[in-house]
Amino acid sequence: MKIPEFRIEKYFERYEFTTRYVLSASDAESRSIGELLALEPGAHERLSEQRLGYTEGAGSRALRSEIAGIYQGLEPDDAVVCTSAEEAIFLLYHVLLGPGDHAVVETPCYQSALELARSTGAEVSTWERHAEDGWAHDLEALEGLLRPTTKVVYINTPHNPTGLLMPRDAYQRVLELGRERGFTVFSDEVYRELEHDPAARLPAACDVTAGAVSLGSISKTYGLPGLRLGWLASRDRDLLARVVDLKYYTTICSPAPSELLTELALRHREALAQRNRGLVLRNLELLDAFLERHAERFSWARPDAGPIGFVRLHGDEGSEAFCRRVVEGAEVLLLPGTVFDRSDHLRVGYGRADLPEALAALEAFLERDG
Numbered sequence: 001m002k003i004p005e006f007r008i009e010k011y012f013e014r015y016e017f018t019t020r021y022v023l024s025a026s027d028a029e030s031r032s033i034g035e036l037l038a039l040e041p042g043a044h045e046r047l048s049e050q051r052l053g054y055t056e057g058a059g060s061r062a063l064r065s066e067i068a069g070i071y072q073g074l075e076p077d078d079a080v081v082c083t084s085a086e087e088a089i090f091l092l093y094h095v096l097l098g099p100g101d102h103a104v105v106e107t108p109c110y111q112s113a114l115e116l117a118r119s120t121g122a123e124v125s126t127w128e129r130h131a132e133d134g135w136a137h138d139l140e141a142l143e144g145l146l147r148p149t150t151k152v153v154y155i156n157t158p159h160n161p162t163g164l165l166m167p168r169d170a171y172q173r174v175l176e177l178g179r180e181r182g183f184t185v186f187s188d189e190v191y192r193e194l195e196h197d198p199a200a201r202l203p204a205a206c207d208v209t210a211g212a213v214s215l216g217s218i219s220k221t222y223g224l225p226g227l228r229l230g231w232l233a234s235r236d237r238d239l240l241a242r243v244v245d246l247k248y249y250t251t252i253c254s255p256a257p258s259e260l261l262t263e264l265a266l267r268h269r270e271a272l273a274q275r276n277r278g279l280v281l282r283n284l285e286l287l288d289a290f291l292e293r294h295a296e297r298f299s300w301a302r303p304d305a306g307p308i309g310f311v312r313l314h315g316d317e318g319s320e321a322f323c324r325r326v327v328e329g330a331e332v333l334l335l336p337g338t339v340f341d342r343s344d345h346l347r348v349g350y351g352r353a354d355l356p357e358a359l360a361a362l363e364a365f366l367e368r369d370g
């Protein structure tokens, strides 16, 4: 399998653990194991008694029951646990696609959504969104990309990197197209439940059409990426069974302690999401005011979901050089838009508790910068 370098992850690897302020993370503020265990009496004992054997390939039934509870009327057998959402993307694409097949991927996107589709040998078209029209979803353009061989259309809402929700009618139309044309809508919902206004939440794709697949993760909204736990949910059980068959070649099963802690976290997911929503809303106001104060340098489409946003950098410098100067000069990590093939943008993350300090450091740098 030939696959290009994962630019997003390489950039983070270089700076994330040595830079004082991470102002570009896509995961909300995390918690300690102790904080999770304190959510429920007896949890500490359950973790310490957890045997470290292999687990079920599809994930423990108890965890799959919690996952099913996120959706409308789903059963535990309508979910497969994966060792991260990242693994789930790999598995689903490799089950659904191969040479001679075609896929469409909404862009800009998290890089694996595009490169892992290509890695199957399938032809991949990009459904491109643009800053100039407020990142609109051009449905005519999407229809123009579809072919008789189209097996998968990948969409992502709430969206990385813009932090925008797909408008409800566009979302419904993509799902309808999947039904009409017989392709799988692969709906990446890893930022779901972190809508800034919970009333704006879209239904999960797997609740709208039987053939659609929803991708979920414990990493982002709930702030627990260290568990490396994600899942696929769908009413297409044959498809899920094929995913498990392939999982035997990647991780066989997911780590037992992570399954147990994820099950616990999901039982309390509303409390976890609510704390992070509080942080995100507080931080968004600060960030918005900051961008207003520096309107000659920056502008953005204000996000309405998740902990990230995509900021346009005015001028000729380009985001790669600017972000490098900021990380070196202010110890603030921003993510250059070049990793999303958008060199005039940069991604900010505002789900972390230390955002006020990070913004102050960035502001002091900009003042020195003139």
Ligand SMILES: Cc1ncc(COP(=O)(O)O)c(C=O)c1O
Pocket (backbone or CB within 6 Å): 026, 084, 085, 086, 087, 110, 156, 160, 188, 190, 217, 218, 219, 220, 225, 229, 230
């Ligand atoms: C849209 C999207 N999908 C999937 C992933 C992978 O998530 P995880 O870290 O839970 O594997 C990410 C991570 O940034 C993401 O932004």
